[in-house]
Amino acid sequence: MRDTTPARLLKRRSLLGSAAIGAGLLAALLGVPGGALAQPAPRPALVAVQSPDIPAANSLAHAQQLQTIATANGGNRAHGKAGFKASADYVKSKLDAAGFQTTLQSFTYNGATGYNVIADWPYGDANQIVFLGSHLDSVPAGPGINDNGSGTSAVLETALAVSRANARPTKRLRFGWWGAEELGMIGSKYYVQQLPAAERSKISSYLNFDMVGAKNTRTWGVYTDSSTLGATFTEYFRSKGLATNGINVGARSDHASFKSAGIQVSGISSGDDPCYHTRCDDINNIDSSVLGTATNAAAYALWKLAGIPAVPAVPYRPAA
Ligand SMILES: [Zn+2]
Incomplete structure (x- = not known):
């Protein structure tokens, strides 16, 4: 997440606001039994999407790798530094091994080469793309594990879950890991600006994951x-x-x-923390269960929005 102090303070205040709203609505949805009704109303099926249950340990393992990369490269994964390129190589190698079509897109900013990693799952309607993304760079001050090793890991593990499920979605799935976000969303701006208008119009929705592993998260x-x-x-x-x-x-x-390009967007955040943009934003600054929740929320949204059927691509054979 890029730091612009006044807006950040506003966000922190708004996050404190309405922790009770979600719980209250949930109680209302689940409902009190319907008094005079002859038969009890059926409990609403809140989740009908058959997305996988992804173990939190999977996403945590990626975050640990990003910490190892930072430690081996001067303590950060910032634009133009060796730790950033090593982070991009790590993500790309996992995707290549899982059957994605990947691209390492380079750009130049502040006299240094930056990179975006883009991965396509080559099934589904290429004219309707559901896009999940997260920034891959840290600030120079620290390893950037909540900001944004957490989003990086959640999106990577969601992509790997697509591969494990051998998913055959209705829509096309694309994933992006952006460089130089901390300098003003440089990588994602570059990616969108170089896309021809006809290619931009194929992106149905973009979902962003920036800071999704903070400890003591009470409200998403x-x-x-x-x-x-x-x-x-x-x-x-x-x-x-x-x-x-x-x-x-x-x-x-x-x-x-x-x-800015007219694409529908959303995203989630667990909020920031006292180690935001400092040296202590390390592997001990995230909560693996929060990160696991973010990963499963990403998978749920992807499965639902892209229309991934519950039945796996492997043909079903009834028992003899
Ligand atoms: Zn940030």
Whole structure:
């Protein structure tokens, strides 16, 4: 997440606001038995999407690798530094091994080469793309494990879950890991600007994951940019009994690059923390269960929005 102090303070205040709203709505949805009704009303199926249950340890393992990369490269993963390129190589190698079509897109900023990693799952309607993204760079001050090794790991593990499920979605799935976000969303702006208009118009929705592993998360922030996309995240969190709160991230992360191009965007955040943009934003600064929840929320949204059927691609054979 890019730091612009006044907006950040506003966001922190709004996050404190309505922790009880989500829990209250959940109680209302689950409902009190319907008094005079002859038959009890059926309990609403809050989650009908058959997304996988992804172990939190999977995403944590990626975050640990990013910490190892930072430690081996001067303590950070910032634009233009060796730790950033090593982070991009790590993500790309995992995707290549899982059957994705990957691209390492380079750009130049502040006299240094930056990179975006883009991965396509080559099934489904190429004219309707559901896009998940997160920024891959840290600030120079620290390893950037909540900001944004957490989003990086959640999106990577969601992509790997697509491969494990051998998913055959209705829509096309694309994933992006952005460089130089901390310098003003440079990588995602570059990606969107170099896309021909006809290619931009194929992106149905973009979902952003920036800071999704903070400790002591009580309320999940859901971007208010699109009520339709936001509702997908909200229904996931409610199904797990977790409170949500609408947040306006403004132009402080990569969704803004897509929104500027007229693309529907949303995203989630667990909020920031005392180690934000400092040296202590390390592997001990995240909560693996929070990170696991973010990963499963991402998978739920992807499965639902891209229309991934519950039945796996492997033909079903009934027992003899
Ligand atoms: Zn940041």
